[in-house]
Amino acid sequence: MDVDELLRSAELPGVEVRTGDALASTLRRGRVSRRRRGAGLGACTVLAVGGLVVGGLALAGGDDPHEVATGSTGSTEPTEPTPPAGADPSPVPEPGDAATWSTDPSALPSPTASTFTALVTRLGCSGGVTGRVLRPGIELTATEAVVTFTVEAQTGASPCPGNDAVPYEVDLGQPLGDRALVDGGCAPGGPAATTGSCLGEDGDVRWRPGGEEARECEAGEGEVTDVATEPPSWRQSADYLPWTDREGCLLRIDVVAERPGPDHCGWERATVLVTGQPLGARYTAPDDSTEYVRDPDGVFGDASLTAGFDPDADLPATAVDSGYRRGDIELWHDPADPSAVWIVSPDHTERWPAGEAPLCE
Amino acid sequence: MDGQRPSFEQAFRAEYAGVVRVVAPIVGSVADAEPVVQDAFVKAFTRWRRIGRYDRPGAWIQRVAVRDAVRFAERNRREAPPPPGRPDPTEAVVTAIDVQAALQVLSPKQRACVVLHYLADWPVSDVAEALGCREATVRVHLHRARGALAGVLAASADSEEITDGR
Numbered sequence: 001m002d003v004d005e006l007l008r009s010a011e012l013p014g015v016e017v018r019t020g021d022a023l024a025s026t027l028r029r030g031r032v033s034r035r036r037r038g039a040g041l042g043a044c045t046v047l048a049v050g051g052l053v054v055g056g057l058a059l060a061g062g063d064d065p066h067e068v069a070t071g072s073t074g075s076t077e078p079t080e081p082t083p084p085a086g087a088d089p090s091p092v093p094e095p096g097d098a099a100t101w102s103t104d105p106s107a108l109p110s111p112t113a114s115t116f117t118a119l120v121t122r123l124g125c126s127g128g129v130t131g132r133v134l135r136p137g138i139e140l141t142a143t144e145a146v147v148t149f150t151v152e153a154q155t156g157a158s159p160c161p162g163n164d165a166v167p168y169e170v171d172l173g174q175p176l177g178d179r180a181l182v183d184g185g186c187a188p189g190g191p192a193a194t195t196g197s198c199l200g201e202d203g204d205v206r207w208r209p210g211g212e213e214a215r216e217c218e219a220g221e222g223e224v225t226d227v228a229t230e231p232p233s234w235r236q237s238a239d240y241l242p243w244t245d246r247e248g249c250l251l252r253i254d255v256v257a258e259r260p261g262p263d264h265c266g267w268e269r270a271t272v273l274v275t276g277q278p279l280g281a282r283y284t285a286p287d288d289s290t291e292y293v294r295d296p297d298g299v300f301g302d303a304s305l306t307a308g309f310d311p312d313a314d315l316p317a318t319a320v321d322s323g324y325r326r327g328d329i330e331l332w333h334d335p336a337d338p339s340a341v342w343i344v345s346p347d348h349t350e351r352w353p354a355g356e357a358p359l360c361e
Numbered sequence: 362m363d364g365q366r367p368s369f370e371q372a373f374r375a376e377y378a379g380v381v382r383v384v385a386p387i388v389g390s391v392a393d394a395e396p397v398v399q400d401a402f403v404k405a406f407t408r409w410r411r412i413g414r415y416d417r418p419g420a421w422i423q424r425v426a427v428r429d430a431v432r433f434a435e436r437n438r439r440e441a442p443p444p445p446g447r448p449d450p451t452e453a454v455v456t457a458i459d460v461q462a463a464l465q466v467l468s469p470k471q472r473a474c475v476v477l478h479y480l481a482d483w484p485v486s487d488v489a490e491a492l493g494c495r496e497a498t499v500r501v502h503l504h505r506a507r508g509a510l511a512g513v514l515a516a517s518a519d520s521e522e523i524t525d526g527r
Contacts, residue, residue, distance in 0.1 A: 003511040007479035007480075008479055010480055022399055026399045026406065030402070143436075189421060194490075232512040233512060
């Protein structure tokens with residue numbers, strides 16, 4: 001059977017949902033969110049005077065202090081939000097012309113920081129000049145920080161070379177945490193939604209926490225990240241750990257493959273990392289690959305492997321960064337000496353010797 | 362409310378289950394889909410004066426929910442369930458249930474493309490708009506997804522040969 005035909009015959013699964021309960025929960029959250037968007041000065045006032053008022057309301061037994069503090073009408077027909085007068089972040093940017101933004105590659109955001117630098121570019125034609133960047137709109141949810149930029153309004157027609165990028169320090173008001181940074185200008189129906197700046201592989205996401213996490217990227221045939229042409233059975237044959245390039249693009253299994261020792265042989269405390277030779281080449285057979293083994297406990301029963309492992313190694317002067325990553329772990333090697341690799345994590349470096357892990361029958 | 366414009370509550374009751382139905386195969390379960398979909402409705406609620414005027418407010422909500430679903434799936438991809446095991450050997454055909462289980466081996470974007478295009482019958486242009494990418498990118502995701510699914514489904518079907526149609 002053709003998989004195309006099979007898919008066309010498949011249907012969405014049926015679902016059972018409690019629409020009434022979901023509606024009530026959504027309305028409750030929507031009202032809170034709506035007020036946080038600055039729909040009324042009351043919300044800003046409460047936040048501005050600090051925690052005493054909010055705390056007092058909470059102690060009074062309200063399950064939603066914002067609900068009481070702002071005098072909810074209970075309406076399910078919200079009104080259009082207006083920009084707040086206070087200094088608290090508002091999702092509504094200062095009125096102006098549309099703009100998009102990117103992160104500054106020389107100063108990437110950090111989950112622990114409450115500020116980051118955005119490079120803002122006017123969307124419309126302006127003779128190559130973005131102009132003054134206005135106060136952005138900022139909307140924080142549990143998973144996203146949506147930042148919407150505008151720039152000073154301009155009248156009259158202008159030629160259309162690409163506009164310059166203007167740095168702007170964004171203050172989120174609290175640490176970014178585990179949120180993705182999203183360009184609010186790319187929202188569906190937004191001014192930039194159908195422009196090239198919002199149609200990239202990551203769409204409206206300008207940065208995401210744990211950007212080191214592996215993701216499949218589009219790649220040309222033969223590239224180390226061309227995972228699309230990997231037979232699916234390769235990656236399913238073991239619990240491979242995801243190695244990526246510097247950009248977080250998943251590497252092919254036949255370029256770098258790391259897996260724990262098979263547990264049915266009791267070898268799960270050991271790890272084997274297989275690379276092509278030279279590092280970065282694809283391997284097809286034992287002859288053109290090298291296994292590097294982490295076996296501190298000697299579960300493989302090969303004393304040379306255990307002896308060659310150094311849990312706190314110094315990087316030799318000849319070692320170079322391969323550019324391959326697994327989270328915050330880096331893979332280093334000596335191009336002239338494939339007898340070991342170094343696994344560099346933020347707090348220590350391990351030396352893994354080349355060797356041959358035994359087969360588990 | 363006027364005669365033409367639905368209230369938020371009316372739109373919610375009309376659209377909620379349908380959006381959950383689309384999002385659930387992308388994120389892997391109804392339990393994970395509901396918070397994602399409710400987040401999308403919360404966003405619509407805060408903008409309802411504008412969204413409510415659209416010809417199809419539900420389409421806006423669905424697009425937002427789908428994008429959020431892909432992000433959710435990308436954040437949680439390490440927790441994705443394992444690929445489907447071998448089916449009952451007496452099963453002579455690959456069923457729709459097998460297809461939905463097999464979807465979990467795809468990347469979140471590939472899975473979203475397959476769910477929206479094949480299971481929900483969206484045209485490629487709508488899938489591209491929902492995911493914020495080009496139509497060509499959607500076609501690439503679909504092409505690669507078909508290849509991956511052909512391998513997985515063939516491995517789980519003794520009696521039928523599955524090809525990716527190339």
